[in-house]
Amino acid sequence: MKQIFGSFPSRRICFSLGVDTIPFKTCTLDCIYCQLGRTTNKTVERREYIPADTILREIEKILSQRGKQKIDYITFSGSGEPTLNLKLGYMIEKIKKITSIPIAILTNGTLLYSSSLQEELQLADLVIPSLDASDEDTFKAINRPHPSLTLEKVVSGIATFSQNFQGKIWLEVMMVEGINDSFEKIKKIGEVIKEIKLDKIQLNTPVRPPAEEFAHPVSLSLLKKAKTILGERCEVIAHFKKHQEITSKEDIKDAILTMIKRRPVTLEDISSSLGIHLNEVIKYIGILQEENLVTSRMYNKKRYYSFAS
Numbered sequence: 185m186k187q188i189f190g191s192f193p194s195r196r197i198c199f200s201l202g203v204d205t206i207p208f209k210t211c212t213l214d215c216i217y218c219q220l221g222r223t224t225n226k227t228v229e230r231r232e233y234i235p236a237d238t239i240l241r242e243i244e245k246i247l248s249q250r251g252k253q254k255i256d257y258i259t260f261s262g263s264g265e266p267t268l269n270l271k272l273g274y275m276i277e278k279i280k281k282i283t284s285i286p287i288a289i290l291t292n293g294t295l296l297y298s299s300s301l302q303e304e305l306q307l308a309d310l311v312i313p314s315l316d317a318s319d320e321d322t323f324k325a326i327n328r329p330h331p332s333l334t335l336e337k338v339v340s341g342i343a344t345f346s347q348n349f350q351g352k353i354w355l356e357v358m359m360v361e362g363i364n365d366s367f368e369k370i371k372k373i374g375e376v377i378k379e380i381k382l383d384k385i386q387l388n389t390p391v392r393p394p395a396e397e398f399a400h401p402v403s404l405s406l407l408k409k410a411k412t413i414l415g416e417r418c419e420v421i422a423h424f425k426k427h428q429e430i431t432s433k434e435d436i437k438d439a440i441l442t443m444i445k446r447r448p449v450t451l452e453d454i455s456s457s458l459g460i461h462l463n464e465v466i467k468y469i470g471i472l473q474e475e476n477l478v479t480s481r482m483y484n485k486k487r488y489y490s491f492a493s
Contacts, residue, residue: 204262205269236271261290273304297341318372346381448488
């Protein structure tokens with residue numbers, strides 16, 4: 185499976201079967217906090233980057249073989265901005281015909297000004313766009329957008345979409361120390377959000393190694409203060425604590441590699457995600473390191489493991 189990953193537990197949407205629709209780091213933004221690193225192909229061009237039918241065949245195979253595997257959402261996310269794939273609506277429509285599992289879209293929201301994309305997303309059950317800034321300077325500083333994008337254009341697109349979408353919309357706000365974490369900027373984000381019809385606001389901060397070393401996380405106490413400012417619909421995203429069963433011990437090595445190819449993870453992340461003892465994780469990580477498939481680095485007093493590309 186090249187385009188499908190999981191299901192893995194998510195801090196936001198429980199057990200998620202991830203769907204990757206675009207090549208690695210193809211995105212409309214180059215966010216300083218991105219756990220996947222810097223954007224290598226910054227674009228707003230929508231096209232069929234990865235054939236939709238290839239992705240659909242992988243989804244069908246996973247669903248036919250999943251057995252007792254828990255899947256709460258089929259989630260379009262992955263290695264960049266999923267809405268860049270021109271066949272997104274087609275894929276959502278086809279998936280709806282073969283399963284009742286809800287569909288979620290994790291998007292930076294930058295292309296929601298497109299009326300055609302708004303139409304494509306109507307069959308989704310949950311859309312989670314992001315908004316990290318309330319002014320153009322902060323937008324450029326934290327998100328480093330494609331030159332054709334402005335904050336006004338992005339906010340207008342999200343707001344228009346929210347008025348017509350029948351599913352749920354959760355808005356993620358990523359807080360970065362010294363950039364968008366002042367009382368004034370948080371209050372202004374709250375004012376901007378009033379234009380958008382939302383079910384929930386989710387506050388986040390970088391917890392894995394970011395694209396830029398200077399993108400530091402904010403404290404939990406600041407997140408709680410921001411939550412108070414942004415109101416009742418706002419929540420601080422907590423770490424996922426459930427366990428997932430892995431069906432075959434023979435698959436552990438491949439499962440770990442799949443995880444670290446997607447994002448940097450700690451030993452504890454792997455243990456909780458795959459439902460295996462920490463000592464067993466250490467053993468397999470050791471094997472992968474001997475094979476030069478895994479590297480590690482310290483960040484925020486934690487060791488993260490990444491794929492040695």
